[in-house]
Amino acid sequence: xxxxxxxINEKTSWQDLTEGLQIHEPATSKLFxxxxxxxxxxxWEKEKCKQCLLCVPYCPDTCxxxxxxxxxxxxxxxxxGCGICVKACPFGAITMKxxx
Amino acid sequence: xxxxxxxxxxxxxAHAIKQIxxxxxxxxxxxxxxxxxxxxxxxIANGEIDTEFIPVESEHSSMSAAIGASxxxxxxxxxxxxxxxxxxxxxxxxxxxxxxxIMMEVVNxxxxxxxxxxxxxxxxxxxxxxxxxxxxxxxNQEVYDNTLQAYRIxxxxxxxxxxxxxxxxxxxxHAVENITLLEDEPVKKxxxxxxxxxxxxxxxxAMAVGPYAISGYCMEAKRAQAQAMINxxxxxxxxxxxxxxxxxRSYGFFEEYCLEDAEYAIVxxxxxxxxxxxxxxxxxxxxxxVGLLKVRVFRPFPGEEMAAALKNCKAIAIMDRCEGYNxxxxxxxxxxxxxxxxxxxxxxxxNIIYGLSGRDVKVSDVEEVYEKxxxxxxxxxxxxxxxxxxxRSNN
Amino acid sequence: xxxxxxxxxxxxxxxxxPAQGGGMEKSMEQKNTFNFREIQEREERLAPGHRMCxxxxxxxxxxxxxxxxxxxxxAVIGNATGCLEVSSFMYPYTAYEDSYIxxxxxxxxxxxxxxxTAYKALKKKGKIKEDYxxxxxxxxxxxxxxxxxxxxxxxxxxxxxVYVCYDNGAYMNTGVQRSSxxxxxADTTTTPTGKVSDGKPQTRKDLAAIxxxxxxxxxAQTTFxxxxxxxxxxxxxxxxxxxxxxxxxMAPCPRGWKYDAPDIIEICKLAVETCYWPLFEIVDGKxxxxxxxxxxxxLEDFLRKQGRFKHLFKPGNEHLLEAFQNEVDxxxxxxxxxCGE
Numbered sequence: 001x002x003x004x005x006x007x008i009n010e011k012t013s014w015q016d017l018t019e020g021l022q023i024h025e026p027a028t029s030k031l032f033x034x035x036x037x038x039x040x041x042x043x044w045e046k047e048k049c050k051q052c053l054l055c056v057p058y059c060p061d062t063c064x065x066x067x068x069x070x071x072x073x074x075x076x077x078x079x080x081g082c083g084i085c086v087k088a089c090p091f092g093a094i095t096m097k098x099x100x
Numbered sequence: 101x102x103x104x105x106x107x108x109x110x111x112x113x114a115h116a117i118k119q120i121x122x123x124x125x126x127x128x129x130x131x132x133x134x135x136x137x138x139x140x141x142x143x144i145a146n147g148e149i150d151t152e153f154i155p156v157e158s159e160h161s162s163m164s165a166a167i168g169a170s171x172x173x174x175x176x177x178x179x180x181x182x183x184x185x186x187x188x189x190x191x192x193x194x195x196x197x198x199x200x201x202i203m204m205e206v207v208n209x210x211x212x213x214x215x216x217x218x219x220x221x222x223x224x225x226x227x228x229x230x231x232x233x234x235x236x237x238x239x240n241q242e243v244y245d246n247t248l249q250a251y252r253i254x255x256x257x258x259x260x261x262x263x264x265x266x267x268x269x270x271x272x273x274h275a276v277e278n279i280t281l282l283e284d285e286p287v288k289k290x291x292x293x294x295x296x297x298x299x300x301x302x303x304x305x306a307m308a309v310g311p312y313a314i315s316g317y318c319m320e321a322k323r324a325q326a327q328a329m330i331n332x333x334x335x336x337x338x339x340x341x342x343x344x345x346x347x348x349r350s351y352g353f354f355e356e357y358c359l360e361d362a363e364y365a366i367v368x369x370x371x372x373x374x375x376x377x378x379x380x381x382x383x384x385x386x387x388x389x390v391g392l393l394k395v396r397v398f399r400p401f402p403g404e405e406m407a408a409a410l411k412n413c414k415a416i417a418i419m420d421r422c423e424g425y426n427x428x429x430x431x432x433x434x435x436x437x438x439x440x441x442x443x444x445x446x447x448x449x450x451n452i453i454y455g456l457s458g459r460d461v462k463v464s465d466v467e468e469v470y471e472k473x474x475x476x477x478x479x480x481x482x483x484x485x486x487x488x489x490x491x492r493s494n495n
Numbered sequence: 496x497x498x499x500x501x502x503x504x505x506x507x508x509x510x511x512x513p514a515q516g517g518g519m520e521k522s523m524e525q526k527n528t529f530n531f532r533e534i535q536e537r538e539e540r541l542a543p544g545h546r547m548c549x550x551x552x553x554x555x556x557x558x559x560x561x562x563x564x565x566x567x568x569x570a571v572i573g574n575a576t577g578c579l580e581v582s583s584f585m586y587p588y589t590a591y592e593d594s595y596i597x598x599x600x601x602x603x604x605x606x607x608x609x610x611x612t613a614y615k616a617l618k619k620k621g622k623i624k625e626d627y628x629x630x631x632x633x634x635x636x637x638x639x640x641x642x643x644x645x646x647x648x649x650x651x652x653x654x655x656x657v658y659v660c661y662d663n664g665a666y667m668n669t670g671v672q673r674s675s676x677x678x679x680x681a682d683t684t685t686t687p688t689g690k691v692s693d694g695k696p697q698t699r700k701d702l703a704a705i706x707x708x709x710x711x712x713x714x715a716q717t718t719f720x721x722x723x724x725x726x727x728x729x730x731x732x733x734x735x736x737x738x739x740x741x742x743x744x745m746a747p748c749p750r751g752w753k754y755d756a757p758d759i760i761e762i763c764k765l766a767v768e769t770c771y772w773p774l775f776e777i778v779d780g781k782x783x784x785x786x787x788x789x790x791x792x793x794l795e796d797f798l799r800k801q802g803r804f805k806h807l808f809k810p811g812n813e814h815l816l817e818a819f820q821n822e823v824d825x826x827x828x829x830x831x832x833x834c835g836e
Contacts, residue, residue, distance in 0.1 A: 014320035020200075026592045027590060029544030029545050033544070037549065057559050057723045058719070060549075082756040087761070124609065124616050150620065164598055164602035172571070174613030191598065191599055194599060314585070
């Protein structure tokens with residue numbers, strides 16, 4: 001019987017895989033935590049942030065979400081630490097720290 | 101009420117398509133299947149069907165667009181032959197692995213080198229391992245009937261595989277013969293509508309099709325796909341039974357013609373079976389115990405069932421209308437011989453190549469085969485390594 | 496919010512007049528409707544957790560094109576094989592909120608043509624109630640080269656869809672082999688620099704011009720500049736113009752171009768300011784320039800930031816730099832002429 005994506009892994013039997021390897025749930029990639037890839041981490045300095053939201057579109061990993069017109073803190077479960085947001089910020093409100 | 105008509109195989113297919121009224125047909129012309137998209141385009145132009153036709157720019161795109169349309173929830177078909185089928189080879193596998201019930205009318209024609217437009221099974225045989233169901237026809241009646249049954253098989257919830265409906269190029273596709281058609285309403289009722297459980301355009305559900313999968317998943321995925329092909333056997337027979345109630349014509353995996361008490365049998369696919377039946381009638385009148393096993397379903401391969409039907413034979417000639425260059429014969433020869441071996445059959449067998457690029461087979465050729473089979477059964481290796489019918493040779 | 500420095504852009508980018516193809520959505524009929532904040536607040540259609548490299552330009556392109564869809568509008572996303580596909584739909588993880596189909600490498604155009612036609616057929620029969628948009632993505636490999644036939648067919652037949660090329664200038668997924676989109680003299684694994692080689696000998700193919708020759712209502716070239724206004728406005732027009740549309744987006748690749756991932760913003764800016772990657776639209780066959788730099792920077796400034804061009808700065812290779820500069824100048828002049836500038 002086809003399992004949900006969160007239960008499917010390399011131990012799943014052939015009977016329990018989804019038919020035709022189709023996936024019938026949206027955005028199951030959220031289950032995979034690419035944050036583990038990081039070797040350096042962006043830190044958001046809230047006091048310096050002017051909420052211009054310019055960092056938001058530049059994140060390749062959708063790790064800066066916007067709630068009620070303001071950016072949230074980073075989604076560290078998925079952030080890969082690419083550092084683009086640092087350069088996108090005109091106010092120096094994001095800095096990279098070594099390590100996770 | 102049956103309707104008596106005279107039609108070519110392509111016209112019969114077009115008539116079936118008209119009665120089915122599918123949603124989408126992407127197609128590219130190639131002899132001898134070209135008439136099919138032409139007939140469909142004319143029907144559309146006259147408002148006779150609702151089908152959306154996509155005049156794609158190559159056969160690779162025919163199958164690609166068919167995959168897109170079928171995944172989106174539309175009943176989809178295409179038609180091709182020969183190199184057109186070869187060009188879409190890569191995506192045939194994807195249609196099957198994505199479990200999409202696409203129908204494809206294959207008007208069998210020789211694959212190139214040299215380019216030739218006449219009947220041969222090298223095209224569909226070349227795709228025999230792509231995961232498609234393959235059903236062959238002896239004549240226009242059969243290709244019409246097979247087309248009507250195709251979606252019922254393909255769309256069945258335990259199958260969901262694409263299906264090739266094959267007929268011999270020019271010999272049946274273009275020759276006009278008598279045919280008995282079914283009325284529109286009963287056909288519509290029999291075929292029903294396509295109601296997929298999951299499709300790209302489904303309201304309130306997102307669906308993703310065509311993943312990259314790491315090796316840890318692939319073997320299981322292929323086993324699951326193989327199960328669908330196994331399930332298809334039963335479904336094919338079920339649908340045929342229902343079709344018989346509708347039409348009075350019965351179908352199975354194959355047709356047995358004078359096979360029950362036959363000592364010498366030929367196994368073959370397609371239009372040549374008409375010539376073989378003619379020969380059998382002639383020889384039976386003389387008291388020869390000869391018979392024919394005409395293969396209708398090649399995929400899934402009904403090996404066990406064929407072996408059972410042939411169990412009383414002393415010698416069997418397995419005829420392939422294509423070369424496999426495996427130095428022993430053709431694909432039907434290879435697969436049936438393996439099935440016979442599994443059942444510990446003791447009959448002598450020979451693989452014969454015939455009819456390449458439309459080369460004609462005469463009643464006298466078939467008579468010779470039966471005559472040699474009798475000698476083969478007595479230990480006379482009169483066929484040689486693996487023979488060709490009608491080949492000009494110096495030795 | 497006043498005085499946000501938009502990362503140094505000198506000239507204003509104005510949206511052009513909407514395409515005359517007919518039936519443009521209401522919001523586009525007014526000028527200056529670009530609302531950056533509102534777009535950032537929209538729901539994300541590309542989820543995190545995909546396996547693209549950290550800093551991948553292709554992903555930035557996809558994320559922002561999908562953001563150009565109006566909230567609540569439904570879409571089917573298509574994708575050719577390539578970096579994006581293998582990373583964004585790796586069983587059982589799909590990074591898409593919308594329905595998605597990948598087929599093989601060279602048939603993104605044909606595949607989405609099939610989906611769009613199914614939509615037409617099923618809508619006609621009353622089986623589909625909602626409206627859908629159709630957007631397919633391909634890298635330059637699957638678009639300029641192996642996928643060109645399929646793209647051409649889809650555009651020529653006028654399917655109501657958008658083909659978006661995320662152009663990172665090489666077959667990146669298989670390890671940086673040259674494509675017809677690769678710039679001249681670029682070092683790739685099939686045009687490596689060596690004792691008797693200066694990198695790719697040929698110049699780039701102008702795909703936007705090729706697609707424009709298909710007489711479709713909308714073609715545009717863009718990349719990531721400032722607050723992405725150029726990209727959003729063009730993506731919205733492409734999506735909401737009835738008929739076939741094509742977007743060519745320069746999407747730098749930190750691995751293939753050999754630069755530090757955070758430098759992507761500067762690289763895109765230099766690509767535009769040196770006129771290596773001009774921003775323009777072709778609306779109903781009319782060429783319209785989106786941006787003309789007040790001070791056209793020397794191509795060197797763009798090349799210097801990328802390791803794949805470092806051989807051009809070796810003493811003795813000045814003639815190569817000159818040839819490349821001349822090529823860029825020649826194309827820029829041709830573009831200016833086409834746009835009536």
